[in-house]
């Protein structure tokens with residue numbers, strides 16, 4: 092086993108699994124909507140592309156395993172069942188558009204997206220900055236019947252109020268000073284496709300009224316024109332504000348809120364899916380290596396520790412940017428000094444560092460200001476402990492939930508709920524004694540059993 096892994100490491104110049112997977116994804120989405128092939132051929136080719144993608148994922152996983160030796164985390168059963176959930180999505184030809192990660196909450200969002208995609212229902216995506224809202228909007232578009240039609244993105248927060256209507260609905264020549272010719276608006280451009288209304292919370296009230304009308308009548312009027320034009324656009328909106336609260340404060344129309352949020356997806360901040368950070372580090376490391384045509388950068392243990400415990404106010408975007416930055420700046424091995432200044436732990440000698448004290452070595456203590464809030468840290472630790480306890484218990488009873496419930500004196504349905512919360516599947520704890528095969532085929536068979 093180690094031999095195979097060693098070879099992989101030796102032979103890994105700047106090949107980027109992320110890049111390969113992305114190309115396979117493009118192939119899959121092109122195939123899926125191909126109009127020149129028979130359905131049966133499409134399905135066959137899709138199955139082949141899917142298994143190719145899966146193999147590349149497995150390979151990338153193995154390599155990561157070696158590189159992440161410092162973290163030394165064995166693959167737990169819970170991870171296998173997440174893998175199974177992700178795999179199930181893949182087998183149903185789900186297009187990820189590069190969305191990475193397998194945190195139960197993210198998987199849940201993807202599963203909602205999968206169900207919402209083929210419908211024309213409006214979707215509202217909310218979440219903090221950098222949590223992947225735009226990416227999720229693309230996922231919804233790519234998995235729907237409009238995938239080969241336009242995806243038009245509008246940033247509602249970036250358009251001056253007086254141009255908003257013309258931007259969205261277009262205008263007639265001479266409608267206002269500067270309107271030197273007829274112009275199509277975003278809604279018309281998105282006809283038959285999807286319009287992505289980003290930062291919808293910034294839309295002024297006047298614009299909200301107009302948008303509501305389009306949602307109700309499915310038609311628009313260009314500024315300065317009486318003619319109504321029918322538009323068939325699927326609406327996906329995103330915001331990092333709390334629209335419900337804004338509507339309570341009278342700053343966002345409640346009726347519009349309800350119209351937009353038929354399907355509501357909330358993306359969790361990265362600090363609430365910390366279990367995904369190692370995976371994302373590896374993923375962006377690969378991706379950056381591919382883009383920068385270099386070997387994936389390696390991280391010193393203290394940098395890795397820092398990256399694993401940092402609070403990421405800028406969420407996945409911040410993590411991605413930092414991985415690109417260190418991949419660009421570091422030679423073979425990246426360390427704290429390659430981090431941007433404002434992210435770096437407090438410098439030694441600063442008052443904050445002295446207050447922490449106790450660390451005589453060159454180690455720089457991480458300023459608490461850069462870490463998770465105390466309550467987040469407590470909750471995360473308590474979650475981790477709870478999960479470890481349950482895993483241990485399930486192992487002990489070989490996955491018999493009723494038996495575990497009895498042993499720990501807990502109501503069975505409560506136990507089931509906790510298992511679900513942590514994405515643990517009792518099935519994964521059965522037959523632990525079966526001898527594993529060289530290439531991990533055993534794991535895969537078990538996953539298949541889950542159907």
Ligand SMILES: Nc1ncnc2c1ncn2[C@@H]1O[C@H](COP(=O)(O)OP(=O)(O)OP(=O)(O)O)[C@@H](O)[C@H]1O
Nearest residue numbers: 189190191192219220221222223224225226407408
């Ligand atoms: N799960 C994910 N896997 C891989 N990349 C991701 C994921 N989520 C987000 N990203 C990447 O992080 C960056 C930010 O994502 P995105 O632009 O979708 O966030 P956003 O929520 O729209 O942010 P903002 O509120 O600031 O507009 C993008 O480069 C995106 O590709």
Ligand SMILES: [Mg+2]
Nearest residue numbers: 224225289329
């Ligand atoms: Mg965005």
